[in-house]
Amino acid sequence: MTPQRLMIVEAVENSTNHIGADEIYSEVVAKYPNVNVSTVYRTLELLEQLGLVTKTDLGGGRVVYHPVDKGHHHHLVCKECGATIDLDESVLSSLKDSLLRQYQFVADLRHLGIQGVCVNCRQHASQKPAESK
Amino acid sequence: MTPQRLMIVEAVENSTNHIGADEIYSEVVAKYPNVNVSTVYRTLELLEQLGLVTKTDLGGGRVVYHPVDKGHHHHLVCKECGATIDLDESVLSSLKDSLLRQYQFVADLRHLGIQGVCVNCRQHASQKPAESK
């Protein structure tokens, strides 16, 4: 356990909710200017393999990390407005069961990002002219 | 509809199953050496928005495209051996329904890549020394 690893772990643990690799990097660099981005990525990969943090792709290049010990949950990501809605783990448990029964496949559904369209955007779909695209 | 777009569409349609951006690019360049990668990506993004093709992240940097008119299905991707198991759409329909009922969220579950561990790797987990990592 090296000082840089310690700080990376700290940064992830201290994050209120989710944190991106770039934010972790900035945070660590502030205290220890010599650390390299590679180290951040390597450590995050390590932590993920050890089952300590989850990595979630929220789409649109937004990849965030979350400490496992702070609870599992998922995200509904709206493709229109970009909002993310937290989702309880239970909603996916039946899917996980089905996959296990029907395919003997142990799905890793600990922290998903599911793309779609939220209520708000669906209702305003007709009125709204276009996106900030 | 420009010639380059036409060829990109062709490449996707002609692919037996799935095809990556790099493969599409190579295929198109073979006939029309001037096309640029950007054009490929831009066209694929366009096709995706038009609902003509799906883009699926199989994990590990493998992103593949698939024409919508060739049927919806999903993939179970084994993190150990990298195998992908095709999955019928129906398995996810109940999840989609739940999300719609409970969250009024229209999930885009047309072509997912679900990470996990397949039967094979689960059984051999203890024997297998390590991966090709």
Added chain:
DNA sequence: TAAAATTCTGCGAATATTTGCAACAACAAG
């Protein structure tokens, strides 16, 4: 403690993908 082995890191290069921008083609208006 010194030499050897192992692990981790920083750096720079490679990869995949996206973006800004200026040139270009198609097409409508005059």
Added chain:
DNA sequence: CTTGTTGTTGCAAATATTCGCAGAATTTTA
């Protein structure tokens, strides 16, 4: 036929992430 408008492309640069490699740090061994 010239001009203007719009949409598409090629190129080069930016971004995010990964990878190889050599040097540092750490541990092991004697």
